[in-house]
Amino acid sequence: xxxxxxxxxxxxxxxxxxxxxxxxxxxxxxxxxxxxxxxxxxxxxxxxxxxxxxxxxxxxxxxxxxxxxxxxxxxxxxxxxxxxxxxxxxxxxxxxxxxxxxxxxxxxxxxxxxxxxxxxxxxxxxxxxxxxxxxxxxxxxxxxxxxxxxxxxxxxxxxxxxxxxxxxxxxxxxxxxxxxxxxxxxxxxxxxxxxxxxxxxxxxxxxxxxxxxxxxxxxxxxxxxx
Ligand code: SF4
Ligand code: SF4
Numbered sequence: 001x002x003x004x005x006x007x008x009x010x011x012x013x014x015x016x017x018x019x020x021x022x023x024x025x026x027x028x029x030x031x032x033x034x035x036x037x038x039x040x041x042x043x044x045x046x047x048x049x050x051x052x053x054x055x056x057x058x059x060x061x062x063x064x065x066x067x068x069x070x071x072x073x074x075x076x077x078x079x080x081x082x083x084x085x086x087x088x089x090x091x092x093x094x095x096x097x098x099x100x101x102x103x104x105x106x107x108x109x110x111x112x113x114x115x116x117x118x119x120x121x122x123x124x125x126x127x128x129x130x131x132x133x134x135x136x137x138x139x140x141x142x143x144x145x146x147x148x149x150x151x152x153x154x155x156x157x158x159x160x161x162x163x164x165x166x167x168x169x170x171x172x173x174x175x176x177x178x179x180x181x182x183x184x185x186x187x188x189x190x191x192x193x194x195x196x197x198x199x200x201x202x203x204x205x206x207x208x209x210x211x212x213x214x215x216x217x218x219x220x221x222x223x224x225x226x
Contacts, residue, residue: 054146055148059146059148060129060144061129061144061146061148062144062145062147062160063122063142063160063165064165065120065162065167066140066142066143067166067169067170067173068112068189068194069170069172069173069196070172070173070181070194070196070197071178071197072110072111072176072178072189073110073111073117073176074111074141075111075117075139076094076111076113076115076138076139076141077095077111077117078092078094079092079094080138081136081142084133084135085127086132087126087128089126089128090120090121090122090133091119092117092120093118093120094116094117095115095118096114096115097115097116099179102177102211103211108176108177109176109179109180110176110177111176112180112184112189113186117162120165121159121162122159122160123158123159124150124160125155129144139190171196172195172196173196173197174201174202174205175205177208178197178204178205178208179200180194181194181197181201182198182200
């Protein structure tokens with residue numbers, strides 16, 4: 001309802017509030033107080049990017065998708081982060097983990113859960129670094145780092161993909177896909193029972209990578225055709 005439609009308001013007229021006082025000389029001088037005080041402060045010049053100050057401990061910078069200690073991904077593709085985002089900056093597409101052997105057509109396991117985040121993107125043209133997504137994440141897969149250099153000269157490069165957001169492999173980790181540590185459940189992973197990749201997982205990844213390289217290598221027929 002507008003003021004004109006409000007019967008009570010229209011009885012007394014639209015300008016019934018107290019008249020605004022003219023600012024006095026004192027108020028005008030006081031208004032310049034901050035300006036004068038700043039003029040006499042010591043000038044601080046940072047030699048950025050050669051010298052960088054550490055950010056505040058709870059600074060919200062670029063996101064990171066975390067891994068378990070054996071290298072499996074913590075993200076289960078639930079999309080809660082995307083639903084929590086007020087800027088619609090996150091795109092997630094989940095998929096099922098598949099323990100069927102690769103040679104029988106299985107697509108492999110990327111996380112200890114039933115699902116994993118197959119596609120994950122954050123659009124830094126939209127993100128306002130509010131942190132609501134990391135609060136919503138049930139597995140602590142998504143956290144924020146102190147990295148803040150997120151400027152670029154084109155829009156496409158500011159849409160970060162899963163590969164860019166995934167935490168790098170640390171010592172004892174392997175690149176997925178590979179099976180969970182034998183005899184463990186998803187709960188064991190979240191309770192910290194898994195501390196690094198096992199020999200069986202290592203053997204699986206070596207065999208998987210050898211198979212992938214063999215599949216990618218050009219065959220004799222292709223070589224002859226060239
Ligand atoms: S920090 Fe905020 S705006 Fe950025 S992706 Fe997360 S929820 Fe969305
Ligand atoms: S980052 Fe967390 S909230 Fe987002 S899809 Fe993955 S598990 Fe779910």
